[in-house]
Amino acid sequence: MSFKKFTSKLMHFLNDTLIVYRQGPYKIQFKQISLQYLFSVKYFEDIMTRLNDTLLLRLFYKIGGYLGIFYLGNSSILTTVLILAPITVGVISNYLFISGVLTRRDSLKPIYYILGALIRLIFHTLSYIFACRDKDISNEMLTHVQILDREFPHTVDMKQQVITIIILILLPLSSFLNNFVKLNNPFWSYAYSIFFMLTRLKIAVLVVFTWQIRNFLYKRYIVLGQTLLVLTCKDSQNKFRYSKSIVRVKLKVLQLYRISVIYNKIAGQMILMTTSSCYNLLTGYFHRALYTDSNDSDGSLKQFLFYALTSFTTWLYLVVIIICLDSIVKTTRRFLQKCVYVHGIINDSNTDNLVKTAKILIPKFSAAGFINIDRSALLLMFFEVSTFLMILLQFKIGK
Numbered sequence: 001m002s003f004k005k006f007t008s009k010l011m012h013f014l015n016d017t018l019i020v021y022r023q024g025p026y027k028i029q030f031k032q033i034s035l036q037y038l039f040s041v042k043y044f045e046d047i048m049t050r051l052n053d054t055l056l057l058r059l060f061y062k063i064g065g066y067l068g069i070f071y072l073g074n075s076s077i078l079t080t081v082l083i084l085a086p087i088t089v090g091v092i093s094n095y096l097f098i099s100g101v102l103t104r105r106d107s108l109k110p111i112y113y114i115l116g117a118l119i120r121l122i123f124h125t126l127s128y129i130f131a132c133r134d135k136d137i138s139n140e141m142l143t144h145v146q147i148l149d150r151e152f153p154h155t156v157d158m159k160q161q162v163i164t165i166i167i168l169i170l171l172p173l174s175s176f177l178n179n180f181v182k183l184n185n186p187f188w189s190y191a192y193s194i195f196f197m198l199t200r201l202k203i204a205v206l207v208v209f210t211w212q213i214r215n216f217l218y219k220r221y222i223v224l225g226q227t228l229l230v231l232t233c234k235d236s237q238n239k240f241r242y243s244k245s246i247v248r249v250k251l252k253v254l255q256l257y258r259i260s261v262i263y264n265k266i267a268g269q270m271i272l273m274t275t276s277s278c279y280n281l282l283t284g285y286f287h288r289a290l291y292t293d294s295n296d297s298d299g300s301l302k303q304f305l306f307y308a309l310t311s312f313t314t315w316l317y318l319v320v321i322i323i324c325l326d327s328i329v330k331t332t333r334r335f336l337q338k339c340v341y342v343h344g345i346i347n348d349s350n351t352d353n354l355v356k357t358a359k360i361l362i363p364k365f366s367a368a369g370f371i372n373i374d375r376s377a378l379l380l381m382f383f384e385v386s387t388f389l390m391i392l393l394q395f396k397i398g399k
Contacts, residue, residue: 007346022128057145057216060209141262144255146232148220149253206267207317212265216323220256224249225338232342246350250357253335260363271321271367319378325365332362 217337336358343351365373 001145032317048085056212057209061142062203062213063205124223141259141266144259145216148252148255148259154180203314203317206271210263210267210324212263214327215261217256217260217328219347221251221335224252224256225335228342232345243350246354250354253354253358253361257363258362260365264363264365268365268367268369271318271373272370315382318381322373322377324376325373329363329374334359335361 006094018343228249229248231242336355339355339358343355371377
């Protein structure tokens with residue numbers, strides 16, 4: 001069958017088929033799809049329009065649940081274990097993998113690789129079992145998202161949607177490619193690489209989920225600030241209507257704040273795992289670059305490039321997360337400035353309460369309470385990494 005006939009049959013099938021995706025009140029329908037329309041800019045714009053915030057958030061929340069990203073433990077002991085597990089698993093499994101690379105006894109290499117892979121397999125299995133078990137919290141966030149998506153007009157930002165598509169393509173692709181570069185290692189090392197790749201895939205999904213949370217909250221705070229200014233101009237003379245409008249604005253601010261709080265709770269441990277992965281990668285980078293056989297220049301160069309690329313992309317993931325969360329905080333502060341501006345014009349008890357509410361409900365993000373996530377965290381991480389690298393170099397020189 002020629003390509004032209006195959007394309008023609010495919011188009012006839014699509015023309016005769018109605019594809020409906022049901023997600024609550026949302027439906028995506030494709031009718032009368034032609035080949036010209038399929039490869040047109042209009043088709044791309046239609047797809048971007050239908051990919052609303054609620055649909056994407058629910059999609060990535062489901063994916064994160066299946067990957068075991070979001071830890072929601074009611075038990076304080078379980079929560080502590082889940083916080084410490086990523087660091088412990090990363091250190092032990094990386095140590096076993098590096099030991100397998102450096103050992104001169106070929107009989108021990110597969111044992112090191114298999115043990116490292118087995119530890120990560122147990123970790124991923126347990127994280128999947130304990131992930132997304134607090135259904136009340138997850139349902140609360142999705143309920144707030146769905147309500148706000150109905151109440152606010154859905155505006156499509158093509159720039160943000162294009163960035164979303166690029167992230168969706170590049171991050172999982174980098175997770176796969178970085179771990180299957182030929183490193184002149186035996187077959188057993190790839191068993192470890194598969195689970196290492198799964199860890200990086202979790203981080204990639206967390207980055208996309210954080211980006212979607214940022215887009216959702218950013219748009220709503222902007223629209224809410226504009227709505228507040230319009231209400232001040234139109235309804236300020238009617239005290240009863242204006243007070244009701246201010247109460248509705250306060251309720252929406254509270255819903256937006258709850259979404260950021262729930263995100264911080266469910267993703268904090270994963271952010272901590274991303275940070276620990278960076279230090280584990282740097283440790284492995286120095287071991288592979290400084291302790292390999294100097295005669296194997298080709299293998300050493302590939303190992304050098306592998307760890308350099310992996311370390312860079314992992315740090316890039318963390319930088320994207322920090323910038324997104326810092327953008328949310330800045331947006332809430334700009335909304336607070338608009339509330340203060342309105343209070344200066346009206347100066348009544350309603351606007352005074354709104355200013356106090358907006359000031360109290362500025363979100364604060366942290367990695368499970370260990371690291372405060374804001375713009376200053378970038379500089380702090382730079383100094384910590386520099387110190388960490390100096391310790392590794394001194395250890396090498398001391399030996």
